[in-house]
Structure formats: C-alpha cells, structure tokens
Amino acid sequence: MNKIVLYLLLCLALVSCITTAGCLGYFDFHESSVELLSSDSSVFLFEGKVTHVGDGDTITVELSDKTRERIRLIGIDTPEMDASQNSAREYGSLSQDHLAEWAKKAKDFTTEQLLYDTVTISYDPAAGERDRYDRVLGYVTSDGRDFNQVLIEEGYARVYIAETFDRKQDYIDALETAQKYKIGMWNE
Numbered sequence: 001m002n003k004i005v006l007y008l009l010l011c012l013a014l015v016s017c018i019t020t021a022g023c024l025g026y027f028d029f030h031e032s033s034v035e036l037l038s039s040d041s042s043v044f045l046f047e048g049k050v051t052h053v054g055d056g057d058t059i060t061v062e063l064s065d066k067t068r069e070r071i072r073l074i075g076i077d078t079p080e081m082d083a084s085q086n087s088a089r090e091y092g093s094l095s096q097d098h099l100a101e102w103a104k105k106a107k108d109f110t111t112e113q114l115l116y117d118t119v120t121i122s123y124d125p126a127a128g129e130r131d132r133y134d135r136v137l138g139y140v141t142s143d144g145r146d147f148n149q150v151l152i153e154e155g156y157a158r159v160y161i162a163e164t165f166d167r168k169q170d171y172i173d174a175l176e177t178a179q180k181y182k183i184g185m186w187n188e
Contacts, residue, residue, distance in 0.1 A: 042124045048061035057072065061121060071137075079103035080099075081100075099185070113147065123137070153178060159171045
C-alpha cells in the first residue's frame, strides 16, 4: 500500500511541476522537447545534441524538434576569450596572459568533451531560467557527470559566486581542491 501512495504522490508532484512551469511561460520550448522530472533540486528540461561551443561555459544545443537553445552553464565562469574582460577580483593574482591561455584551453576542453554529443540540461529554480542574454541557465550532464563541476575540478573554471544556485557549496569545495593542488589554471 505504501508504494502505491508514494507513486501517486510522485505523479501528483510531476503534474504540479509541469503545470507550474507551463503557467510561468518563461521557456519557449515546444512541449515535445521538454520533460520536467525531479533530479535533486534541479528539474530536467531537455536533452539535445551540442552543435556549437561558444566558449568554455556556453554551448548551443539542438533539441529533437531541431530548435536550438544557447546554454550558459550555471554556477561557473571560465576565463573570457578577450583577456581584457578578466578581472583580478575574479581570478586573484592570475595574469591576463595566463587567463587568455586558459580561456582557449577551457573552450577546447568543452569542445572535445561535448561537441556533437547528446547532453541533458537541467534547470535550477534558485538560479532562474535565463540570463540577461536570453541564454538558458543550466546544469549540463554528460556521461552521467555534472559537466559544470568537471570544469571546476579540472581547473578550467571558477565558481560564479555572484549567482544563487543549489550546488554552490559542492562547486566551492571542488574549486578549493583544484586551487589547493594547483590543477589547471591554478598552476601559474
């Protein structure tokens, strides 16, 4: 009997999530490409093929209906390709030249890991749906791993402290480890 009650509650929660998301009107996705399912505190949005990598933390994903969405990875920031846009307060004592080198490495790593692969994009209610450039804010899951966190662990990204998101402490812990062991860009 308990399994039936749990199943019914889960179904009710799923219907509630779908109804709420549909009423908010923030996402302009076609219904056929979106499934809302609980996965920790994030909500599964869609699955799609990565067709373009803008930089280390921005990708374009093609959905099953052939529409495309630009995705800004939640909670992280890779160095900017234009070195003058990297600030010392964000990256500490790392030099502009070093950051420019790691911007290219971050883009190359993201390209190598994700381009033409199918990824899952999840939404974090604490972060919001889109950024000021109308990109979807999302957690990218590839091969069962949180790719946003992989970028931090491998030393390609810092935690974007200014954002609010549910995985912030996990990302901060990963960053502290990368900095402590001088992984990736932290090895200057």
